[in-house]
Amino acid sequence: MARITLDDVTKRFGDDGDAVVAVDDVSLDIADGEFVVFVGPSGSGKSTLMRTVAGLETQSEGDVYIGDTLVNQLGPRARDIAMVFQNYALYPNMTVEENMSFGLKMSTDLSKSEIADQVASAAEMMGIGKLLDNKPGELSGGQQQRVALGRAIVRDPNVFLMDEPLSNLDAKLRASMRTEINRLQNELGVTTLYVTHDQTEAMTMGDRLVVLNFGELQQVGTPLECFYRPANRFVAGFIGSPSMNFFEGTVGSGTLVADGFEYELSESMRSSVGDRTKVTLGARPEDFDLSEDSVSNGFEVAVDVVEPMGSISYVYVRPVEQSHDETFVVEVDGQRPISEGDHLYARVSPTDIHLFDTQSGETIHQRTLTDEAEEVLSRRPESAVSK
Amino acid sequence: MARITLDDVTKRFGDDGDAVVAVDDVSLDIADGEFVVFVGPSGSGKSTLMRTVAGLETQSEGDVYIGDTLVNQLGPRARDIAMVFQNYALYPNMTVEENMSFGLKMSTDLSKSEIADQVASAAEMMGIGKLLDNKPGELSGGQQQRVALGRAIVRDPNVFLMDEPLSNLDAKLRASMRTEINRLQNELGVTTLYVTHDQTEAMTMGDRLVVLNFGELQQVGTPLECFYRPANRFVAGFIGSPSMNFFEGTVGSGTLVADGFEYELSESMRSSVGDRTKVTLGARPEDFDLSEDSVSNGFEVAVDVVEPMGSISYVYVRPVEQSHDETFVVEVDGQRPISEGDHLYARVSPTDIHLFDTQSGETIHQRTLTDEAEEVLSRRPESAVSK
Amino acid sequence: MSTKTQTETTPNEQTATARLRDLWNDYLAYWFVAPMVVVMLLITFFPGAYDLYLSLIEEPTFNVFDAQFVGLANFETAFTLGGAFHSFVVTITVVVGALLLETVLGFFLATLVTGVESTRAKSFYRVLFIVPMAVAPVSLATIGRIMLNSEIGVIPYLIEAATPFAAPAFLSEMPLLTVILLDTWNWTPFMFIIFYAGLSSVPETLVEAARVDGAPLWRRYVHVIIPYMKPVVFVATLIRMIDLFRTFGVVYGLTQGGPGTATQLVSINIYEQMFINNQPGVAAAIAVVYLVLVVALCNVIIAKVGFEGVWN
Amino acid sequence: MATQDIDTATGSQWLDTETRETVVRVVRHAVLLLWSFVVLFPLYWLASMSLKPPGEANSLPPDWVFLPTVYNYIQLAQSGEFLAAFANSVVMVSASVILVLLIGVPAAYVLSRYDIPMQRDVLVWILSSRMLPPIAVVIPFFVIFRSLNLFDTRLGMVFMYVSINLSLVVWVMKAFFDGIPETLEEAARVDGATRFQSFLKVVLPAAKPGIFSVAIISFIFAWIELLFGLVLTNFKAVPVTLFVYSFIGSRSIEWGMLAAASTAMIIPIVIFLIAVNKYLAAGLSFGVVIKE
C-alpha cells in the first residue's frame, strides 16, 4: 500500500529543440488507498504520466515517490505495480491463462494451484472463464481487453495503474466491471490510478478526478467538484456530456451581450464579474428550458437537429438573432415532440450559470446549488478520508 | 455506392469439433447509403461480421453480396471498402501522413498534391494536423485511433466499415467526430457499417441498429425501435444505460407477484400476458419515480448506493420486502438530496412497463408512448428512405 | 529502452540472493554482452594484428625483434605481381551478381512458400529449399565440375536434349556466370530461410489493412511487408554480402580462379600467395587492404542504410 | 498471410474469378516446382551417384534406371573412422550451436534494446570477424590453438565453430529482436519480472522463428566448415568434412564413395530441419494484441 507523490514532474519526448512536452510540471499527492481518475483530451499526457509512475518512462524533470521512497531510479519491478496498458500488450505466445498467471508467478511465491485458482476466479468474474486456453490472437477486442484487465487485478500490488481498461466493452459489461474494480480496490485498499474517457467512469469510480490538458494539471478534485465547481472553462467544458454550452460576450452595465441574445446578470454575478468586460457564459444542456412561449431573460431559438437518445433527446438550437451559424445543445425529455425548424424560447435559470474570464479561462462565477447538494459537495471523498 | 446483402452467413473458427461459432446464420439487407450500427456484448461477433463483409474472413457458410455482385470470392481490394480496425492496424513504418495517404495512393489516381491536401484537411478535422510527420509509435492511444479513422475517411469507397472507431477518444472529441462521420457519410452517401459500444453513438448515428448476441441477430430496427420496442429481454436490457431493470414474477389473477413487491397489471397488459404465468417486468431507471410518500402500485425501497453523475444521480435501491439482496437502479435529479439508507417509495407508471416471457425472453408487452413519440417511431429512417 | 540506469532492487528485501539477483539484473546488459565481447576480442584482435604484422615484414618469423620490416613493399608486390586489383574487381562482380540474384530469388521463394495453403506442402518446400546450403563445398565443387563437364556432364547433356540450344562450356566460356549461378544455387537458401522467418513475423493485421486500403499484392510487399521486415532484409543481405566477399571453397574447387585469372577472387588470390607462392607477406597485405575496404564499405552501408534507413 | 484471393475489382475483367484464382495457384506452384526441380536435380544426381555401381557414376546418357546398390554406404558404415568423424562432428557442431546461441542471442538482445556507446563501431567490429577469408586467419588461429593446448581438441573446434557463427547470430537476432514490440517487455516488467525473466519468458518465445533460423544456419555453417577442421585438428577432433575429401585422391576420384559420403552428410541436416521445421513458421501477429 502506498502513497504516491509527484513533484514537478515534466516529461519531454524528442530532442530538446522540437521536444513534445507530454507532461508539464505536474505535482500531485495521492493518498494511500485512494482511487484517482485521470481525464483529459486525447494526447493530454495521461498515459505518459501513468507510465512515468510505473517506471516505464523516466521523467525529464521532477521526482516520483511511492510511499516514502524516491523511485526515480527504480524499475517497474521494484515499484511493485500492476498495470493495464492502453494497448493491452498481451503476451502473444501465451494462453489467456498464462497471460494472467504470469504476474503472479513472477511476483509471488504462490503455488501453482493457488495461482490457477485465483486466475480462474478472476477470469470467471470477467466472463472469460471459457477462454483460458485460447491465445490472445483468437479473442475479440473486448475479450483481449478483459484479459489485460484480468492480468492486473489478479495481483495484489502496491499500486494499480489502469489505462482505459474498459474502453472496448459494452455498456452493460462496463457497468459490472466498474463495480468489480471498485469493490476489489476497496477490498485490497490499493492506491489506484485510472485513466478513462468515459464520463460515467470518471464521475462514479474515483475519489478524486485529475483533469489534464496539454500535459498540465487543470483541476484536482472530487468528481462533483469538477462538475459543479470547474476551475476554468476547460474543465467546465470537458466534464459532463454533452459539453457545457459557452457564449462569449461583453458585459456592460450588468448585462452580458452575447451574439444572439442578451442576458441580465444577477447581483452576485455582477460582483463576480467586477470590471471585466470579456466574459463567457456557460450553462449545461440539461439546465436549459425550452418553452413554447417567450420568457423573461430567455431568447428565441430555432431547432437545428434533434437527436433522440431514448429517454432523452438532444436538441441542437440556434439563437435566431445570432449572426453566425453556431448551435448549442439542450437536453429535453425523450418523448417531447420537437422537430427541426421549430422555434422555441430558451432560458436558463441564473442559478445554473457559470461565468468565465474569456481571456484567461478562469472561472469567475460558479453556479448555485441546493444546500443539500452543497453539503454533499463539501464532503471530503469518503475513501480518501477513511483510509 | 452499394447495397450489402448477407445471406445466411455463418462463421466458425477452429476445427469442426470444437469450433467457435462467431457469426450464426445472419441474414441482413443493408440499403445503399444506409448507416447501420452493430451493437452487442463483447465477443458477440460484430468484428467478425465486419471482417466477413470486408473479405478478410471467409464465411463458413452463406453468401455476401455487395451491390449485385456475389463477393464470396473477392478480396478486400476488389470490394472497394475502407475500414477502421478495432486494433487500428497502423503501418508502424509510415508517418501519420503516409498512413493516411496510403489508401488514396493505392486506390485512386489522384496526384500527390491532391492527396496531400485531402489528408491534411482530414487530419485537421480530427485534430492531428500537427502530428502528420510522426510515426504511430510516438502517438497517444487516441491519436492513433484518429489516424486509423482518418485513413478510412479520406477515401471514397463503396462501403465504410468502422469497428469502434471512437472508443479511445474523450467525450468531447467523440461528439465532434460523431458529427463529422455522419456529415461525411451523408455527403458521400457511402453505405456504412459501424460497430460501437457507446450508447450515444448507437442511438444517434445510425439509420438502423443491428443487435447481436452470441453471433445471432437479436433485432434489426431504428435505434428508437430497439429502445422502445425491444424484441426481447436481451435487447431491452442491452440498449439504454443504465440497463432496464427486470423483475421476474408470477402472474396470477391480474397481479404480477415479484420478489419484494406486487404489481397490478393493467387491462392491456393482462391481455398481452394471456395465460402465461412466468413473466418478467421491465422498466428503465429513468421511468421510476421515487417519492417520500407511499403511492398506489408503488413499493417501499431502501437506498443502497447513490452515484452522483452531475446533473443526475443513479440511485441503487432494494425493495424492503425482498428476500434476497438485489438492487435496481433509479435515475434521479442530480441535486436531489438522497442518501444511503433512506427509505422511499418507488413507482413506475403502467405506460412505461415492458413485459417479457420469462422462459423465451420474448417481449409480450411493450410500453406505451405519447402519440407524437409513436409517430416519430413509426417513421422509416430518413436516410434509408431518401437514398 | 533507455532506462538501463533503473535498478530493480526492492528496498525492503535485501537477502543475499536478492542482492545477487539485482546485481545480475541491474547490470544485465553487461553480463549479456561480456561473453560475446570476449570471444570477439579473441577472434578479431589477434588474427587482425597478425595479418597486419605479416604484411609489413619480409619473412615470417614469430620473434618480432628478428622481423625485418619492409614498409609497404608487400603492398606494392600485391598490386603489381600479385594481381590484387584484378581480384578485387572479380570479387566485386561476383558479389554484386550473386547478391542480387540470391536476394531477389530468396525473397521471391520465401513469399511464394508463405502463401502455400497446404501445411504439408509448405513444410516440404521449407525443408527442401534449405538443403542446397547443406551440401559441403567440396562435394558441390567436385560433383558440380563433373556435372558441368562439356563432354561427360549431365547438365550440358540435358540442355542439349531438352532445348534446341548448344550447351555452353560453362567453366571456360562463362566462368564468372557459372560461379555466380552455382553460388546462387548454393546460398539462396540462406536468404530464403531468414526472409521466411522474417515474413512470418509480419503482423497479419498490417497486411489486412493494406488489402483494405486497396493495395495490390506487390504493393503490399513494397509498401508494408518489406518495410516492416527491413531490419531482417538488411541484415541478411549484409551478411550474405560479406560472406560473398570472402567466398572461397566452391569457387576454388570449381575453377581454381581460372581460366587464367577470370575467377580469381580475393580469397583465392590470398590462398595462392600464402600456400602456393609462399608469400605470406603479400597474402597478408592483400588481406589487410581487403579488410580495410570491406570494413569501410560496411561502415558506409551501416551508417547510410542501417542507421539512416532501417533502424530509424 | 492469405494472398490467395482475388484483388481486382469485378473479376470479370479478363477472366472470371475462379479461373483467376486457379491461375494464381497454378503459377505459384509452377514456380515452386520449377525451383524444386532446380534444387532437387543436383541432389538427386548426387544421391544416384552414390547408389550406382562403380564405373557408372558418370555415364552418359545417364542411366536413369539402374539397380541401386548400397555398396558405397556399406563401405562407409564399415569404416569406423567415418562413423567416428561423423559422430564427432555431430557432437562438436551441436555443442557449438548451443553455445553460440547462448553467447550471441543475449548479446543481440542488448544491441537491440540498449543504447550502446559507439554502437555503429561495435556493430561493424562484430561483423568484421567474418570479413577476412578463413585462409587469411587460419595460421594465427593455429598458433593460438597450439599455445592454448586447444589444438586437435573438440573444445577447440567447438570454440572455432562458435567464432565463425557468432557474428551471424548476433546480427540476425538483433534484427529479429528489433521487430518485437518493447511494450511486451514493459508488460512483463510491470508484472514483476526481472529484466532477465522478461527476456527469457517473453522476448525469447516471441523470437522463436529467428532463433531457429539462425540455429539452422549456424549448424550448417559449422557442419560444412573445412579449413579450420583441417588445420586445427589431427586425429582426435577431426570433423566429417575432411573425410569427404578423402575420396579425392591424387590420381583418382572415388565418385561413388564421394557421393555417398556427401549424401550422408546432408542427412543429419535434413533431420534437423524437419525437427525444427515447425518453429520456423511460428510467426506471431503482434498486431493482434498490441494496438498500433
Add this chain to the structure above:
Amino acid sequence: TRGGESTQTTTDSGGDSANQEAPIPLSEYDADIDWKQFEGSQINIGAVQHPWVDAVKPAVPTFEELTGIDVEWNILPEQQFRTKRQTDVSTGAGQFDVFFMDQVVNQFRNEGWLQPLDPYFEDGSLYDEDWYAPDDLFEASKWQAHGGGYSDTWTGLPITVEVQTQFYRTDLYEKHGLEVAETLEEFRQNAQTIHENESDVVGTVGRGQKGYGMNIYVLNTFLRQNGAALWDSFPDDSGLDSQGVIDAANWYVSLLQEFGPQGASTQTWSDVLSTMQEGRAGHIVADANLFWPGLTGSDSSVADNVGIATVPKPADGQFSPNAYNWQISTSKNAKNSEAGFLFMLWATSEPTNTWMHLNNDAAFSVRQSVWENDEFRSRVGDEFAQVTLESLQAAAPDPFDRKYPEWGQRYSEELQRAIADQKSAEESMTQAAEIAQEIYSG
C-alpha cells in the same frame, strides 16, 4: 578400388600394431644400422592420399617391430595436405617428422625449413650404404631428391616416380586402322581421325586447367623434347619465350582446341581421366602412367580397350618424358627427425619397396630393380612395365626452382588462357617468360 578404409586420418597406435604380424621378414633388414636406437618413440607422418600410402601401410608393422618406433599417419588429399604442411612447417610447429614433399622442395629448403639428410647419411648408426643400394634408384629420382639440381644435399628420399605416357583406345585404332603415334604430327593425325569420324568421342583429352601440377606438367614434356628448357639461364633468362616452348605450346593448344573437348582449358586430371574412362576420348596425349589402373579397372567403361605407349616426340626431337617424384622429407623443427630418417630409409629400401610392388598393387617404384622383376612385370603387365621402364630411363624431371610454384602458376595461367583461346600461344608464353623473370628480379 580403395574402399572406406583408406581415410585421410589414421591412427596406428602402438597397441594394435604390436599384435600384427610383421609381413616382411626382419632378416631382410639385417644392415649395419642401429634400428632400435629410438625404441619407444613415435613418429608422425604427414602424407598425401596416394597409392603409395596404401601400399606401404600394411608393411609398417614390420618397421614398428624392427625399430620399436610407433608410426602415426596423417593422410590428406593433396591440396589439403599442402595447406596443412605449410602451416605446420612455417609456424615451426613441427608436428610431422616425415612428410611428403613435392614441387615446393626448394621453396621450403630456401626458407630453411627442411632438414638436409646428408648428416644422417654420414652417421654410421643410421645408414648402411651397402645394404641400402642407392644406385638402384633412378638417376632422375636421385636428382630430384637433390632439389631438382638446386641442392647439393639430400632434401629427402624419393618414394614414387611417375612418368608421362600416352594412352589410346585400341578399339578405335583398330577400327580406323591407326598406328600408335611416335611423333607429334602422327599423334595429331590420329586425334583428327578419331575426332572427325566418331560422334561423341573427342580426338584427345589433356590437362588444360591452370596450376603447376596441371597443364604445364604436360606441356613441360613437349617443350623439353623441342629442345627448350624452363630456364635458359637461371634466374635471368626464362626459356619460356624460346621458339621451342612456343612451338610446343602452339602444338598442345591447337591440339586441344581442335580435337579436344569443349572447355578443355578447365580440365583437370580428374576430368581427363573420367572422360577417357567414359569412352568419350580417343587419347590422352600424355599423362601419368599412374592412370593405368584407373583406365583399365572397374571404374572404366573401356577397360579392355585402352593401350599405353610412350609419349610422342617431335620428329627431330629427343624422347624425354616428364617424370615426377614424390619424396619424403623431414623438417628442422620436427621432434624426431632421426627416427624419421630411419623410417624413410626403411620405406625406400629394396625389401620394402619390392614387397609393396609384389604384394600391394604398387606400380611406381623409384628402384630400377623392381621394374626388372619378372614377378612384378607379370602382375602389372609387360606392356605397362616396359613402356614405363623405357620412359623412366629416358625421363627428365622438371627442375623445380624455389619460385617454381609462383611463376609456374602464372605460366600455367597463361597457358590456360591460350587453350581457352583468349590469346595466342606465343603471346602467352612471352608473357609467362616476362613474369618468371620479373618474379626473380622483384
